[in-house]
Amino acid sequence: xxxxxxxxxxxxxxxxxxxxxxxxxxxxxxxxxxxxxGIEKSKAEMRTAVRRLQTDSIIRSAAGSVRIPYWxxxxxxxxxxxxxxxxxxxxxxxxxxxxLPSGVVIDKSELVRKDGEAPFGIRITYKIGKREYTxxxxxxxxxxxxVKL
Amino acid sequence: MNRTDDxxxxxxxxxxxxxxxxxxxxxxxxxxxxxxxxxxxxAAADARAxxxxxxxxxxxxxxxxxxxxSDSRFDAFWQWNGMTENGCSVKLRSLSxxxxxxxxxxxxxxxxGLRNLFLPGKNAQQLLQYRExxxxxxxxxxxKDFFSEETYGTYFSPYxxxxxxxxxxxxxxxxxxxxxxxxxxxxMFRQKMRTLLADKQILQTEDEFKMFCGISxxxxxxxxxxxPAMNVQFVEPDVLRSILSDADYNLSGAxxxxxxxxxxxxxxxxxxxxxVNVLGINRTNRLYYFFGTITWxxxxxxxxxxxxxxxxxCRMPPxxxxxxxxxxxxxxxxxxx
Numbered sequence: 465x466x467x468x469x470x471x472x473x474x475x476x477x478x479x480x481x482x483x484x485x486x487x488x489x490x491x492x493x494x495x496x497x498x499x500x501x502g503i504e505k506s507k508a509e510m511r512t513a514v515r516r517l518q519t520d521s522i523i524r525s526a527a528g529s530v531r532i533p534y535w536x537x538x539x540x541x542x543x544x545x546x547x548x549x550x551x552x553x554x555x556x557x558x559x560x561x562x563x564l565p566s567g568v569v570i571d572k573s574e575l576v577r578k579d580g581e582a583p584f585g586i587r588i589t590y591k592i593g594k595r596e597y598t599x600x601x602x603x604x605x606x607x608x609x610x611v612k613l
Numbered sequence: 614m615n616r617t618d619d620x621x622x623x624x625x626x627x628x629x630x631x632x633x634x635x636x637x638x639x640x641x642x643x644x645x646x647x648x649x650x651x652x653x654x655x656a657a658a659d660a661r662a663x664x665x666x667x668x669x670x671x672x673x674x675x676x677x678x679x680x681x682x683s684d685s686r687f688d689a690f691w692q693w694n695g696m697t698e699n700g701c702s703v704k705l706r707s708l709s710x711x712x713x714x715x716x717x718x719x720x721x722x723x724x725x726g727l728r729n730l731f732l733p734g735k736n737a738q739q740l741l742q743y744r745e746x747x748x749x750x751x752x753x754x755x756x757k758d759f760f761s762e763e764t765y766g767t768y769f770s771p772y773x774x775x776x777x778x779x780x781x782x783x784x785x786x787x788x789x790x791x792x793x794x795x796x797x798x799x800x801m802f803r804q805k806m807r808t809l810l811a812d813k814q815i816l817q818t819e820d821e822f823k824m825f826c827g828i829s830x831x832x833x834x835x836x837x838x839x840x841p842a843m844n845v846q847f848v849e850p851d852v853l854r855s856i857l858s859d860a861d862y863n864l865s866g867a868x869x870x871x872x873x874x875x876x877x878x879x880x881x882x883x884x885x886x887x888x889v890n891v892l893g894i895n896r897t898n899r900l901y902y903f904f905g906t907i908t909w910x911x912x913x914x915x916x917x918x919x920x921x922x923x924x925x926x927c928r929m930p931p932x933x934x935x936x937x938x939x940x941x942x943x944x945x946x947x948x949x950x
Contacts (some may be wrong), residue, residue: 501870533751533771534838534927534945555752605946608835613672613926613942 470525493588512592518565519590520599523548526562527586527601534608537582548588552605568592576600582607658917661949667701667915668924672942675911675926681940683906685846685882693913701917707740707847708910708925709773714740714756714765715749715788716773716842725855730768733757741783749787750938768849772910772945773929776902777822778815781827782806785792785837793832817896819931840930841905845888846878848904857892862900864892883908921950 473481500558532539532552546564553560564570570590575583583600684707685691694705712727722728722737731737742752750756755766760769775788782803790799805825807817815885816822822829822839832943845853853874857867864870873891877883894901902922913924925946931938 467767528949531946531948534748535749535788535791554755557748557751594926604946604948605892608927609929609943611944613676613944 478485512595515565515567515592516597518569519592519597522562522564523586523588523599524601526550526553526560528604529554529560529595530603531580531605532603534605537607539575539583541573541575541586543570543588545569564590576602578610581610584610615859623679657919660917661922663699664915664920665699667698667703668913668922670698671703671705671913671915673927675942676940677922683846683882683884684844684908685878685884701915704914704916706770706846706912706914707908708912709842709908710772710844710847711770711773711849712768712852713771713773713775713796713842714769715744715758715771715784716780718779720861721859723858724861725859726851727855730764731759732761741781743782749791751785757936758947768852770910772912772925772927773842774835774840774909774927776842777806777809777837777839778899778902779842780837784809788836789829789833792836793829798829802826802833804811815897815899815902835930838930839902840907840909841885841902842907842909843904845874845904845907846883846906847908850875853904856903859900862894862898864894864900867903919930923948923950 490592526548527550530550530552531554533555536552537539539551542559546561546566546568548564548570548611549559550562551557551559568590569592570588572589574587576585577583583603584606585600587600589596589598591597635887671690671693674688676694678684678688678690680688691705693703698702706734712730717727719737719741722740727734731740735758740756743758747755749771751771753762756765756769775785777785778786785806786799786803788799789802790796793799809825816825816839819834819839822834822837826833843852850871854868856869857864857871871890874883875890876887877887885906888904888906889901892900907928909930910925910927913926914923915922923946924944926942927945929941929943931940
């Protein structure tokens with residue numbers, strides 16, 4: 465006598481199998497899709513983080529190279545788009561242009577000073593994508609009488 | 614029996630071996646590179662920390678100087694010069710004992726051997742004109758048309774407080790304009806100074822200077838004051854001889870007195886009285902305001918294998934009623950390499 469299985473699958477069995485396979489397929493697709501979206505998002509986050517670190521490093525390095533003569537009390541930096549312009553970069557009067565990584569847009573720049581005295585640093589607010597960041601950095605020089613030994 | 618049943622052939626085995634070797638080498642290289650980068654970062658941080666320690670220790674010696682009214686080669690602070698501590702080498706320079714390319718009057722160059730410091734074809738009038746056109750000078754590149762790099766490095770520094778009795782009138786105009794942010798304030802100050810010069814009047818004390826400045830005093834002091842500008846104990850011998858020989862100051866036996874001061878400073882720390890005694894002048898002579906015994910600006914260079922830092926510190930001049938107060942030092946610049 466031949467068993468049932470040797471007679472092949474019933475229609476219902478085939479339908480149930482198809483359903484199960486479809487469900488498993490859908491779950492797998494959703495998982496992969498979510499996984500890929502996550503990877504893309506992580507990559508974007510990583511790119512932003514790298515850009516943020518680069519920007520922070522560039523601003524700090526540039527500010528640290530600013531040496532304003534100790535008798536100069538007036539100082540101005542120009543910030544527009546992706547560029548910052550520093551006078552007295554490394555003690556030279558000529559303006560030095562510093563370019564931030566692409567995709568970084570400067571929102572606001574201000575000098576850090578106390579009680580209207582000569583500035584000793586800068587505070588730059590910039591956007592990467594929709595997020596806003598701020599970097600504060602000290603100059604390589606300080607107004608006489610400010611930083612006690 | 615087919616071939617696969619016999620196991621890997623030599624070629625397949627070798628390919629697998631090469632592939633695994635490449636993987637292992639790549640992994641090893643990555644780990645080594647990451648390790649080296651981390652090591653470099655740690656080494657750089659350690660190197661900077663060592664330099665900071667040396668700077669702090671040197672600063673402590675400067676602050677603890679038992680003779681704060683005289684800075685000399687006999688001070689504990691100066692012993693740091695040329696010293697190597699924890700792998701860091703230290704170099705000191707008394708900046709304000711150098712000629713200030715901004716403040717020195719053209720006449721001093723023209724009437725003394727200091728005119729020989731200029732490059733051929735250049736002179737003090739041209740330097741003055743350049744300063745008028747471009748502002749006060751701050752780096753060697755500002756001065757490269759006038760002095761060789763070696764001359765500039767040996768004899769000049771833009772760091773120093775200006776003395777009202779000896780500063781150039783055009784330099785004072787620019788300096789006051791920079792300090793107050795007003796060109797007219799600069800010009801007014803210059804006019805007042807011209808009156809002083811015409812009357813042959815000398816401002817001897819900080820209180821007299823305060824009255825002279827009026828409401829601008831807070832912005833102008835300490836950049837301009839009445840303290841002797843250069844420290845006789847570190848000034849270059851040629852500069853000392855040249856300025857003492859300036860005919861405008863009527864100092865007899867200038868060459869002999871220069872030798873006397875140079876010999877004295879080799880034997881012990883000088884006091885203000887020593888200068889007065891040797892030169893035979895007092896506060897009523899303009900020459901008095903060139904040479905004192907205090908260094909107002911120091912440069913401290915500390916270097917090790919991985920980093921270098923140049924720090925410039927200034928000392929505040931004693932002010933009026935606070936002339937007996939302890940000396941105070943401030944950091945003006947800190948540059949890392």
